[in-house]
Amino acid sequence: MIKISPSILASDFANLERESKTMVAAGADMLHVDVMDGHFVPNISLGAPVVAALRPKLPITFDVHLMITNPLQYLPDFVKAGSDIITFHYESDDDPREVIRAIRAAGKRVGVSVKPKTPAQEIFPLLEEVDMVLVMTVEPGFGGQKFMDDMLPKIRQIREKANALGKTDLDIQVDGGIADATAPLVAAAGANVLVAGSSLFRQDDYAAGILKLRRAAEEAYAK
Ligand SMILES: O=C(CO)[C@@H](O)[C@H](O)COP(=O)(O)O
Numbered sequence: 714m715i716k717i718s719p720s721i722l723a724s725d726f727a728n729l730e731r732e733s734k735t736m737v738a739a740g741a742d743m744l745h746v747d748v749m750d751g752h753f754v755p756n757i758s759l760g761a762p763v764v765a766a767l768r769p770k771l772p773i774t775f776d777v778h779l780m781i782t783n784p785l786q787y788l789p790d791f792v793k794a795g796s797d798i799i800t801f802h803y804e805s806d807d808d809p810r811e812v813i814r815a816i817r818a819a820g821k822r823v824g825v826s827v828k829p830k831t832p833a834q835e836i837f838p839l840l841e842e843v844d845m846v847l848v849m850t851v852e853p854g855f856g857g858q859k860f861m862d863d864m865l866p867k868i869r870q871i872r873e874k875a876n877a878l879g880k881t882d883l884d885i886q887v888d889g890g891i892a893d894a895t896a897p898l899v900a901a902a903g904a905n906v907l908v909a910g911s912s913l914f915r916q917d918d919y920a921a922g923i924l925k926l927r928r929a930a931e932e933a934y935a936k
């Protein structure tokens with residue numbers, strides 16, 4: 714019911730393969746890969762070659778979060794690299810419907826992400842066309858930031874709208890500041906895919922960390 718997607722942005726990049734494998738063995742449902750271009754966000758992280766290098770080593774869903782200005786331009790690279798879910802930002806320079814079409818045409822699952830200042834209503838017309846909505850719970854660009862609890866109504870509005878449209882299987886992902894204390898809040902609001910970077914990778918026991926996060930969210934989601 715609840716899916717946990719650890720963000721490798723918070724891992725030790727000098728040991729990326731080992732870190733990712735340990736997280737997968739610890740029970741992650743997918744791996745969240747943060748791609749930042751230094752334009753859309755004021756930070757540069759990693760790109761398609763890193764996804765391509767990791768992909769054959771890890772039998773898990775690659776959940777790729779594109780924080781880039783021109784998703785259409787780089788999409789073929791991320792498709793070729795073996796991404797499974799490709800999430801682009803609604804606020805990017807490309808036409809959202811065109812990006813959705815291109816991701817679908819490549820046979821990948823589609824996510825659309827909204828920054829904190831973008832109201833839920835802006836993406837309502839796209840809900841029927843995507844598999845997942847990613848509600849940013851921090852300003853995109855960096856890990857380790859504080860969870861914005863004023864994003865909770867946005868999660869609720871998107872879940873309610875999706876249900877009203879009969880799209881009860883829409884995945885709602887949250888990303889930024891997700892930890893044991895915030896997981897129940899987002900799950901109660903209707904999020905079912907939790908990205909967690911620093912809160913998981915800073916723990917010694919990744920399996921215990923994932924279990925605790927999952928339990929905290931599941932208890933709240935069921936209510
Ligand atoms: O997309 C982003 C940041 O822009 C995230 O995926 C972060 O990597 C989450 O990090 P934490 O807030 O969990 O440390």
Ligand SMILES: [Fe+2]
Pocket residue numbers: 720745746747778888908
């Ligand atoms: Fe992310």
